Every structure is written in structure tokens, then in C-alpha cells.
Amino acid sequence: MRRSFLICPMFDVNRIATDFERRSSLNSTEAAQTIVKALRGAGIDLVATLPDINLAELLRAVEESHEIIHVPVCREEEGMGICAGAYLVGKKCAAIMQNGGFFNSNNAIVSTLLQYQIPLLLLIYYAGDIGDRTFSTTGSLTEPVLQALGIRYYIMRETDDAPELIRRAQIMTEDSKRPVALLLTKELLGRRPALKAL
């Protein structure tokens, strides 16, 4: 059954998506460089990260930036502590992770970042977004959990908007002394064509 399905490409939604993406001008390397430049523009100088395949180019760009201290962590909650500690001695920090990692970090977000009123820019890759075939439960619960924690968040889909959004988000986290989240989508990261409807 499976084989006969595959030899009939007109019914294969994966194939249709690939053709769509081929027609679009996607460039994840450029998107990554734009985001890292924006982080630098906002004054960020220490970034804790844990990979997701969709963050690969972004993390490479972070690693290559000489102006950013890159701390690859083994579990995202560590990153909340590392960024809190670095903030207390004068660093401007960001944490880059998948939304599953954001869930991993919740105890530290509550009893360290929120309890002590420590700002932090959370760059959360939005797995389980519309069009994804994995992590649908993670995707569906990401925004409700952010809302429950009282963390203001913005969904980023346009690479061109990234510098200004990151700059404004950094102002917001510093001013409110609370974490602020930016949800990084495949569209932002140059891994899926942008749609006007999103």
C-alpha cells in the first residue's frame, strides 16, 4: 500500500511541499546571520544554547560570532541559571532553545527569573507549528504555558523584522525585569516559505 502511494507523486503532500519550497528563495544562512547581528545590535554578549535541527545555522552563526560568549548547555534549565548569573555580573544574555527546552526550563524560569525579577531574552524555536509533522502537542501548549507564566511573547515570521523585534524585545525584558520570549518559526529561519496568512 505504502509503495503504491509513493509511486504516485501527485498524492504525496511531501512532494508538493518540496516543489513549493524549491520555488521560494529560502536562505537559512542569511537568516541566521541577520538574527545574530540583531542580537549584537541589542547588546547581547552571552548566549546559552541547545540545538534543534532548525536552529543549526543560527547556532553556527552564534558560535562564529567573536563578540558573543557561546555557552552550549546539556539541558536548557542550566541555561536559565547561567544567564541569570551572567546578568547579575553585567552581561546581556539570551537563551536559544526548542520549545521542549522551554518546558524543561520552567522551574528555573519561575523560581529564579521571575522570583528574582531577572530579565532574559528567550529565543524559542516553535516546533509543532502549522505544517509540521512532529511535536504537535508541544506546539499546541507552547503559547498557553507562556501565557500562564505571564511571559510576553511575539511570533517571528519575517526575517526582515528580526532586528527591530529583537531590539524592542530586549528593551521590554530590561524594562519589565521579566523574561520575554520570541518564538522562532521555520519561516523566520529560512526553512519554509513565508505565507501572507501567517
Add this chain to the structure above:
Amino acid sequence: MQRFECLKKLAQVAGDALVVSSAGAVTLEWNALRPSDGNFRVRTLGLCSSIALGMAMGLPKRRVVALDGDGSLLMNLSSLPTIARMKPKNLLHIVFDNEVYEASGSKQTATGAGADLVGLARAAGIKNALWAESVEAFAQIAEKAMCGDTLTFIGVKVGTEREPVAPYPIDEVENKYRFIRYVEKTAHVEILKTNLPASYN
């Protein structure tokens, strides 16, 4: 061995080190021995070593000490390979291992069942990780770490005695502000800037 006796030795060599302490009695005991705005109390179990790592990386010329516990470190074991990877020379990570969750009803931790925290630290890549077998040995290792430039991890097996000391005098937010002001003053960095609201521009 008593934790309080080790802390007394540490207080003699701590100087102006920034000291991050895990939730529990160790914070109160340390604050009684070295009252300072350079002390930071951690509320998230496990996060002590991560917060200390962030401080050590953010201020590489300043000595940073983490006063951790076995229950705390066991909750955040992944901190060990991260610390080993970043290798901050100015970090001294001390774990007082009393083999119980002391602040939570004294149930046994995994170290009480045989887990070896120094062994874990070494296996994670922290070369200079060792057990201090006596208060004097602890004092020696701590002093060497405070003067040297090597990432150091010290495990100390201690009893469950608590020193009767005063409660922590400040809340979390005041702890944060005092700590930041202390760092600003002593490390000559500006952390809390006062910006005009953008609407005033």
C-alpha cells in the same frame, strides 16, 4: 566532618569572592560567617552551580564560589559537563555531601546509596576534582583554589548537624539588587543603567 567547620576555613580565604549558595542551611551558615552583599542565595534546587558558572564566565577576573549540596547537584548533573566544557579558571565548586535532602525532611539522596559526586565530576571532564577527607585537607584545597587559576571541584562528606544561626535577612529581589550594586562597586562595571523612557525622547 561538619559543614560549618569547613565554611569557617573557607571564610578565612574567601576574600571578596562572589559566593553563590544552594537553597538550605548552608546559605544561612555562610552568611553568618561572611556577611556580604557578594553572597547570592539560590532558590531553584540544582541551579547553584549554573548560576555560579554564569557569574564566573561573565566576570572572569573575579573568584566565584558555588556552595552546592548533594541533593542540588544530583538534580542538575548536566551542569558538570557544561562546566568542564567552559572550564572557567575562576570557579570553585564545593559540594557538601550529607547524603540526605536536609532541607526537605532528610530523606536519603542517591549519594547515600553510593553515587560518587567527585567521580561524576571527573568523568564529566573536571580534572581537578577531589574529595577533602578532613577539615584541614579542605582548608588546604580551598586556599589553593582561591589563589590559583584552575577550575576546582571539592567534595566534602559532612554530617547533618546544623549550626544555630540567624535566618536570611533579605528577600530574593533585595538580594539581587544588593548583589548587583556590590558587583558594580567592586568590579567597576555598570549593570543597572537608568534610561529615559523612549516616550520622553
